[in-house]
Amino acid sequence: MRSMHPSRHPHYPITVQTCEDHNQNSRRRPLVPYDDEPPTLFRVDDPFCLRKAIVPMFHADDTDILTGMGTAFALDPWGNFLSADHVTDFLRRGVTEQSGEIAIPDGAHALALLGMGVIFGEVGIPPEALVQMTGTRTPMIPVDDPMNFTGRTTTRPYDITFLSSATTPSERLLQNLPIRRYPTSPRVGDLVVAVGYPKIELARGPAPSLPTSITEGMFAAYGVVSNLHPRGRDRANPTPVFEVEANWPSGMSGGPVFNAAGEVIGLVSRSIAPADEDALGTAWATWLAASVPPTEPAAISWPESIDAGDLYFRNAWAAVRLDPWRLEGFPTTEQEATALARNLGHDFRPRLVSQRLGTEIYSVCS
Structure with a gap:
């Protein structure tokens, strides 16, 4: 039918x-x-x-x-x-x-x-x-x-x-x-x-x-x-x-x-x-x-950039200072963010950050 x-x-x-x-x-x-x-x-x-x-x-x-x-x-x-x-x-x-x-x-x-x-x-x-x-x-x-x-x-x-x-x-x-x-x-x-x-x-x-x-x-x-x-x-x-x-x-x-x-x-x-x-x-x-199930072990998984919590966000690494808040760069790897944070000093740390695509809205991933 x-x-x-x-x-x-x-x-x-x-x-x-x-x-x-x-x-x-x-x-x-x-x-x-x-x-x-x-x-x-x-x-x-x-x-x-x-x-x-x-x-x-x-x-x-x-x-x-x-x-x-x-x-x-x-x-x-x-x-x-x-x-x-x-x-x-x-x-x-x-x-x-x-x-x-x-x-x-x-x-x-x-x-x-x-x-x-x-x-x-x-x-x-x-x-x-x-x-x-x-x-x-x-x-x-x-x-x-x-x-x-x-x-x-x-x-x-x-x-x-x-x-x-x-x-x-x-x-x-x-x-x-x-x-x-x-x-x-x-x-x-x-x-x-x-x-x-x-x-x-x-x-x-x-x-x-x-x-x-x-x-x-x-x-x-x-x-x-x-x-x-x-x-x-x-x-x-x-x-x-x-x-x-x-x-x-x-x-x-x-x-x-x-x-x-x-x-x-x-x-x-x-x-x-x-x-x-x-x-x-x-x-x-x-x-x-x-x-590509998200909750089962698999040889291939979704890229880290795909945000599991929101369809309109994507994840990447950045050099972040929490207090006062400041975000610098948005590189794709932790190594790049670590190098950037080291150069910036002043309490910057490499953090995985989620961005609402098309905006300047970011959140620090847990």
Whole structure:
């Protein structure tokens, strides 16, 4: 039995904001199609907000030719991103130890194109808008393999990967999304919407100074949750997912999936197109709370920057003096904050600090 069409769902449409826009009380705008596009897949005209949080991912070969791989989204302002593992699994090829964090091997180039606003025709991409990933972490789970006679544990990756860049992106090119990293869980019948880049085309010639031809293509697609698979679909697909009646075409993989409250609860994993183009297909979203549970030991955990207590805050280190209150710097590591506090003296200490994104409001973490 098929669910109701997304446009007739009582929670349609869904309003999505970045953390920065939410905290600055910017005007809220629901995700709705323009003209005659159906809500099951439509272009998103939002160059200065969502496009700074949701980014297309590319593979660069040795001649700087870029090939679109899928979608990712920013986890924090300091160069951490989240995507689907199958979008960037080529980064692990040739690496024998695949659990934990690995440095991306030489010759494997994954880049995110940060939000530059509106693009017309051919433009030269500023270097700061292309962020190269230098590290990746993917949760791996032991699985039963009847064909494994080696005695070694067989593992498979969850379809989720944490990516990190070597440099902190420019704050004017990057915003963040509210991440629901723990339940409430999705329920059958819930309305969700995915956002990604199924139609972006980008290619650059060998000379870095050549302009880059870009065809812009951020799209959103509504769907209704039809099933829950907290332990994966089967032995070959162990990723915890929720099943959705939706049309999520190739290229949206790794893009965020929002609940009716506008919170990210999953990311686009797999999909099967419908036999009838007027019908809805079947899609699966990696279930964030089930894939990286916050209360259980795991080989892969959320970055320290993700605030467990508030979706709109992020954590980082700073040099702090409590009396009188003063905060200096906002580096990403305790070592940097320790060095800064030592240089400042006068009762400064390195402390983990939480910032309400888009504001100058901070709190010292306990």
